[in-house]
Amino acid sequence: MSDNQASTGQSYLDKATGAIQSGIGSLTGNTADKAQGENRKTEAEVEKDLSHTAAKAGPFSMTAEGGVAKDNQDRTDGSWNQNVGAAKEAVGGFTGIESLKQQGAQQNKEGKEQEAAGQVSDLGEGLKNRVGGNVGAAVAGLTGNDAQKAEAQRQHDDGKARQRGVEADLQKQVEADRA
Template sequence: MSANNNNSTLKSYVDSATGAVQNAAGGLFGSTGDEAQGKVKQQKAEAEHDASHAAVKVPGGTVSSSGVARDDPDRSAGSWNQTAGSAKEFLGGVVGNESLKQAGREQNRSGQEQEARGQINDFTSGVGDRVSGAVGGAVAGLTGDRSKQDQYQAQHDAGKTQQRGAELDIQKQAEARDRS
C-alpha cells in the first residue's frame, strides 16, 4: 500500500484543521463555497481518522486497512490459561474441591498476566515498527530509493496493525472490567 493511499492519523488531523480554518474563513468573509469546502474537508478528515484506527481482531491476529499482524504467542496462551483456570475454578466449586478451585484461580491469574505481557510486547513492537518504518521511509524517500521506501512503508503498516490489535484487546478488557 503506498503512502498516498494509506489512512493516516496525522494527515486526518492536518486535514481537519485545514478544513476548520477554511470553513471559518468562508463564514467570516461570506464565501459559502469556501465554507462548504471546509466542512467537506473536515468530514473527510474524520472519516480518514476513523479508518486509520479501524481494526478487526481475528483468532491469533489483527486485520486492518494497513495489513495483517500476528499476535504475540503469550496473548493466545494467556487467554487459554484464563479459560482453563476459570473452568477448574468452577468445577472445584461445584464438586467442593477447594484445592482445584484455588488452582483454577491461580491459573486464571497467571493467564491474565501472560496475556498482558503479550499485549505489551505487541503494542511496543508495533509502535517501534511504525516509527522505524516512518523514519526509514522518509530517508529512503530523500535518497530516491523507491524499493526501500515500499519496504519501510510495509514495516510501518504492519506495526500500525499490531499496535491497533493490542489497543483493541486492552480497550475490550477495560470495558469488561467497567461493566462488572
C-alpha cells in the same frame, strides 16, 4: 492524504485546514469556501476513524492499510490459561473441591499476567516498527529507492496492525468488564 494511507496526524491537519477554510468562508460570506471547509473536516474525521480501525481474526490483526500482525504467543497462551483456570475454578466450586478451585484461580491470575506481558511486548514492537518504517520511508524518499520505501511502508503498516490489535483486545476486555 495523497497516498491513500489513513493517518491520524494527517487527519488532524486536514481537520484544522477545514476549520480555517470554513471560518474564512464565514467571514467573507463565501458559502462555497465554507462548505468545502466543512467537507474537509468531515473527511478528516472519517480518515481518523479509519486510521484507528483493525480487524481481528484469531491471533491475527489486520488494518485498512494492509498491515498484518500475529499476536505475541504470550497473549494467546495467557488467554488460554485464563479460560482453563476459570473452568477449573468453576468445577472446583461446583464440586466443592477447594484445591481445584484455588488451582483454577491461580492459573487464571497467571494467564492474565501472561497475556498482559504479551500485550506490552506487542505494543512496544508495534511502536518500534511504526517509527522504523517512517524513518526508513523518509530515507528511501530522499534516495529515491522505491523498493526500500515500499518495504518501510510495510514495516510501518505491520507495526500499526500489531498496535491496533492490542488496542482492540483491550477495548474488548473493558467492554466485558462493564457487562
